Amino acid sequence: MNRFHLSVGMLLALALGLFLLGQAASRHSEVEKLALLKADVLTKSGEEYPSVARALREIQRNVEFELTERAKVEADAATAEARLQVSLEDLERLSKYLRQDRAFTAAPPKGQTALDVLAGLVRHRASARAHGYDIAAAVLALAAGIMLLLKALKLQRTTRERLIQSAFLGTATTCILVLFLIMLFLFAEGLPVFKAVSLPDFLFGHLWYPTEDPPLLGILPLIAGSIAVTVLSSCIAIPLGVMTAVYLAEIASPRVREIFKPMIELLASLPSVVIGFFGMVVVAPFLQDAFHVATGLNLFNASLMLAFMSVPTITSVSEDAIFAVPKELKEASLALGATHLETLGRVIVPASLSGISTAVILGMSRSIGETMVVLMVAGGAGLIPSSIFDPVRPMPASIAAEMGEAPFQSEHYYALFAIGMVLFVFTLLFNIVADHIAHKYKQVGAATL
Secondary structure (H helix, E strand, O other), rough: HHHHHHHHHHHHHHHHHHHHHHHHOOOOHHHHHHHHHHHHHHHOOOOOOHHHHHHHHHHHHHHHHHHHHHHHOOOOEEEEEHHHHHHHHHHHHHHHHHHHHHHHHOHHHOOOOHHHHHEEEEEHHHHOHHHHHHHOOOOOOOHHHHHHHHHHHOOOOOHHHHHHHEEEEEEEHHHHHHHHHHHHHHHHHHHHHHOOOOOHHHHHOOOOOOOOOOOOOOOHHHHHHHHHHHHHHHHHHHHHHHHOOOOOHOOOOOOHHHHHHHHHHHHHHHHHHHHHOOOOHHHHHHHHHHHHOOOOHHHHOOOOOOOOHHHHHHHHHHHHHHHOHHHHHHHHHHHHHOOHHHHHEEEHHOOHHHHHHHHHHHHHHHHHOOOOHHHHOOOOOOOOOOOOOOOOOOHHHHHHHHHOOOOOHHHHHHHHHHHHHHHHHHHHHHHHHHHHHHHHHOOOOOOOO
C-alpha cells in the first residue's frame, strides 16, 4: 500500500467516523423524548393552545413533574437527586433553545397547532446537532473521491496544476463570498433601526436604554468606551511589543531567544475567558486597594488585559518584519561607524516600519473587537468615561450581553446589529490604514530605504 491509498483510506475512515458521531449526536436525549411524548399525549387529548409559548410552558411543567416522579422511585436518593438536577438543566437548555427560534414567536402555520410546531422544533434541535459532523464527513468523502478520480484519469502535469490552481481560486472566491454574505446579513439586520432613530441620534446620543418605552438608542458612550479601551491598551501594548521584538531579533542571544520566543507565542493561545477571569479575580482587587477606587472593574483593568492579549501578536509580527530586513543594510551601517544602537534606531527599525505598522494595527484591531475580556472586566456602565478608573461598556460587550435578551426583530435587536455595523466599519478602517502603511513603507531589497 502506497502513500496515496493510505491517505484516501484515512480520509474515508475519518468521514465514516464523523458520520457515526453525527448519528450518535442526533439521538434524542431523555428530556427531548419526554417533551415529544407529552406533546403527543396533549395532541391526542385534543388540547389546543393559542401560542407556542403557552404550549411550551405546559410541556415544561409536565416534563418537570415526570422527572420528579421518576426520581422519587429510585433507590439511591443521592444518585436520583444528581440525575434529576442534570435533567432539569437539560430541560432549561431545551427551553432556552426553543425560545430563540423564530417559529416560537410567530403564529403557527395553517393546518398546524402550537404543539405540532413545538414538536417540530424539538426534532430539529436533535437533527441540528449532527449537521456539523455531516458537513465535515461530506467534505472529507468528497476530497477522497476527487483524489481517486484524478488518480484514475492519469492527467498530465500541466492539467493537474491548472486544476489545483482552479481549486485555490475557488477557495479564495468562497471566502470572499462568505464574507460578503456576512456583511449583507449584518447590514440587513442593522439598517431597520434607523426607522426608529435617526443616524445622528444613534451615533451621537448619550443615553443607551434600549428597554425603555420609547427606547433610547444613543451609542456614543459605547463608542467612547471602545475607543478609550483601544487607545489605552495600545499605549501599553505597542511600546512593550515593539521593544520586545527588537530585543529578541537584534539583542538577545540565540539561547535567550529560544527560551522567550515560544513563551511569548504561547501567551497568544491563552483563551480570552481565562485572561478575563484573571482580571476579575487578581487585578480588580489590586486596583481597588492600591488606587482606592470604587470598583476594580474599569477602563484601566480592561486596557491592561487587552494589552496583555495584544503584546504577543505585535511582538511576533514585528520580529518577523525585523528579521526580514536585508543584512547588507545593517552591515553597511556598522561599516560606516554607526553603533549597534544607532543602527537599530536609524536603519533597522525604519526599514521594518511596514511590518511593524501592520503588527500595531493588528493588535489594535484585536483590542477593539475583543468581547469576553471587556465583558468581564470593563465594568459594564454605558457612560462616557471621565477617568481611566471609570467603568465602561464597549460595543462588543453590549452586543454579547444583550443579544440573548433582545426580543427578535425588536428595535433593541436591530440596534445591536447596527452596533455590529459600526464595529465592522471601525475594523475595516483599521485594515485600510494598515494596508496603506504597509504599501507606503514597503521595503524591497536594500535600495528603497
